[in-house]
Amino acid sequence: MNTSTLPLIALALSTLACSSGRATPPRQPPLATSPGGMGAPAAGGTHGTTGAPRGSGAQAFGFSTAGQPAGAQVLPFILRPVNVSALRALQGRRCAPKEVAPDVWVSFECGPAQPITRAVPFVPSNRMGFLSGVLPANVDHRQSGFSGPIKSQQAVGACTAFSLSSAMDHGIRRMGRQETTAPLHVWSKYAVPQMGTAGDRTTGEAITVEPVWPYDPIKACKMMRDPYDDCGAAYNVRPGSGDSDPVLRAEQVKADGQGRYRVIAIEKLQTSPVNLQELSAVLAGGDAVWVSFRVNSDAWKSQSLQNGVLPEYLHDDGSGHAVLLEGYRTVGGAKQFLIHNSWGERWGERGYGWISESNVQRHLRAAYKVRVADPGSPTPQPDASGCPAGQVRDSVLGTCAALCASGSPPAAGVCLPSLPGFSPQGIPGFPGLPAIPGLPGVQPAPQPGPQPSPQPGPQPSPQPSASCPQGQAPDLMSGQCLPLCPSGMPAIGGMCIPPILR
Numbered sequence: 001m002n003t004s005t006l007p008l009i010a011l012a013l014s015t016l017a018c019s020s021g022r023a024t025p026p027r028q029p030p031l032a033t034s035p036g037g038m039g040a041p042a043a044g045g046t047h048g049t050t051g052a053p054r055g056s057g058a059q060a061f062g063f064s065t066a067g068q069p070a071g072a073q074v075l076p077f078i079l080r081p082v083n084v085s086a087l088r089a090l091q092g093r094r095c096a097p098k099e100v101a102p103d104v105w106v107s108f109e110c111g112p113a114q115p116i117t118r119a120v121p122f123v124p125s126n127r128m129g130f131l132s133g134v135l136p137a138n139v140d141h142r143q144s145g146f147s148g149p150i151k152s153q154q155a156v157g158a159c160t161a162f163s164l165s166s167a168m169d170h171g172i173r174r175m176g177r178q179e180t181t182a183p184l185h186v187w188s189k190y191a192v193p194q195m196g197t198a199g200d201r202t203t204g205e206a207i208t209v210e211p212v213w214p215y216d217p218i219k220a221c222k223m224m225r226d227p228y229d230d231c232g233a234a235y236n237v238r239p240g241s242g243d244s245d246p247v248l249r250a251e252q253v254k255a256d257g258q259g260r261y262r263v264i265a266i267e268k269l270q271t272s273p274v275n276l277q278e279l280s281a282v283l284a285g286g287d288a289v290w291v292s293f294r295v296n297s298d299a300w301k302s303q304s305l306q307n308g309v310l311p312e313y314l315h316d317d318g319s320g321h322a323v324l325l326e327g328y329r330t331v332g333g334a335k336q337f338l339i340h341n342s343w344g345e346r347w348g349e350r351g352y353g354w355i356s357e358s359n360v361q362r363h364l365r366a367a368y369k370v371r372v373a374d375p376g377s378p379t380p381q382p383d384a385s386g387c388p389a390g391q392v393r394d395s396v397l398g399t400c401a402a403l404c405a406s407g408s409p410p411a412a413g414v415c416l417p418s419l420p421g422f423s424p425q426g427i428p429g430f431p432g433l434p435a436i437p438g439l440p441g442v443q444p445a446p447q448p449g450p451q452p453s454p455q456p457g458p459q460p461s462p463q464p465s466a467s468c469p470q471g472q473a474p475d476l477m478s479g480q481c482l483p484l485c486p487s488g489m490p491a492i493g494g495m496c497i498p499p500i501l502r
Contacts, residue, residue, distance in 0.1 A: 078216045082155050082234040090230055095319050097155055097230050101302040101346040107157035107193070107229055108297060109320035113365045114196030118203050119268040122278070122369060139283050140338060141326040142352075146173045146286065148180055150351030152344035154217040155234035156224065160198035161187035162342035163290055163322040164370065168207065168261055170288040170326065171372030181207045183342075184215045185255045191223040191242075195292045195322050195366055199266050206259025213255040219248055262373040266290075269367040276357055280328055280335065282369055288340070289325040292365040293355075308349040309336060312359060320365060329354070 082105050090096040095110035141147045148169025153162045165183040172179055185208050190201035221231035222242035232239045242248045269289065270278055282289055294316035298304060304311055327338035336354040345351040392409040468474060468481035473490040475482050485496035 080217050086233040098297045100343055104344055104346055105155040106343055109193040110228055114194050116196050116199030116266055118200050119266045122267040122269050135280050135284050137330045139327040146170050147326050150345050151342050153342045156217045156220040156231040157193035157229045158187045158220050159342055160195050160322045163324050164198055166324045167288055167290045167370040168372050180210045182210045182213045185213050187220055188252050191225045193226055203263050206262050208255045208258045209260055212258050264373040265371040267369040271364050271367050274361045274364050287369050290368045290370050291325055292320055292322045294363040295319045295321045302347045305348055309354040
């Protein structure tokens with residue numbers, strides 16, 4: 001064979017490999033010899049199974065893009081072998097690590113649940129007509145491209161950091177971006193398995209992206225400040241030793257200097273009792289919900305799931321677990337909520353699972369809507385007029401409301417589009433705002449015309465402004481008197497906006 005043809009053959013083979021839909025797995029970075037250092041193998045990894053993944057591509061590094069849109073970024077991070085014999089010796093202890101899927105060992109939250117003290121009350125905007133109306137039967141954020149990648153916390157009780165980072169990923173994708181936040185950087189802000197502390201310590205902080213500080217469970221264990229977490233037994237390192245590790249401290253300083261996305265507000269949903277309508281309405285509106293459950297660790301094992309659904313369990317075992325909810329479906333007249341977990345793609349349906357509404361009502365501890373700011377947005381300050389931290393005055397209504405994703409205040413409950421990635425051929429009258437399939441677009445408001453003469457008898461309640469004729473109201477932007485929209489709301493900029501956009 002002519003040697004000059006070899007490069008052409010190699011090019012053809014590589015083209016076939018790319019077009020087959022299976023990416024060539026990235027090469028594992030070489031491991032250093034210093035124990036616990038960057039790229040170092042975990043001591044004790046020779047005991048029992050190594051936990052090395054059975055698969056290729058992103059899964060080989062504990063990062064799955066299951067359910068992601070074509071072209072989603074595949075980011076590798078380090079999987080570490082665990083000392084299985086040491087972990088098995090701990091079984092029987094309260095909140096001991098569990099093997100929740102083949103070769104996947106995780107730790108749970110083991111302390112009492114703590115609320116996020118900096119959380120603000122959930123403020124439904126006008127688009128949340130679902131709160132009192134008819135909900136869609138099924139909602140799945142994977143189909144809309146909002147769901148970020150499946151990650152793997154491994155044998156460290158860092159589920160709060162992983163689920164919060166996935167909530168941030170969800171918000172980032174709603175901005176039209178595909179970047180993924182670094183759960184290790186989130187974890188470095190507090191390093192205890194408590195959802196309340198996680199929310200309080202990360203609100204307003206700039207979090208970097210995964211390529212800047214890839215997740216390594218050895219580093220996460222070194223940061224761990226909970227003396228009852230058993231990650232040290234899994235990786236033969238000392239939890240809490242990160243403060244004296246100069247390399248780890250330098251990496252955190254670098255990540256702090258390259259922070260990109262901020263949690264600008266965390267809104268608390270009703271959980272005592274659980275308000276399923278509110279929970280479902282937030283999901284139907286396109287937002288994810290960051291939640292914590294009381295768990296029965298055996299019920300949450302992958303082998304306990306039937307068709308991806310967690311079994312009903314009546315009693316928890318003192319453990320807790322934080323996940324992200326990214327949709328729901330209706331089965332037999334009842335809802336099942338979509339769990340975006342942080343135990344890798346070997347758990348459930350490639351990292352996702354379903355939990356019944358009855359389990360949600362029994363075991364939901366906390367539920368929050370997380371609002372993420374654009375890169376470069378300033379840290380929000382408490383409103384001088386008396387709004388809670390993380391909220392501002394609506395520029396039209398004057399009521400307290402959460403900041404829009406752009407960092408601007410809403411106008412009459414509407415976050416006006418200012419984000420990249422939207423099609424300019426969207427809804428008439430709002431360039432850049434995309435049309436929503438199945439919903440009417442923004443329509444011009446009815447124009448004023450001759451009004452019927454008042455009829456004798458009791459008159460209806462006055463309209464928003466006494467200066468406008470009956471049946472009209474000031475446009476919320478121009479102030480011009482225009483007929484009320486079919487929804488009963490005033491026009492905005494001469495347009496009637498469908499309820500889903502308010």
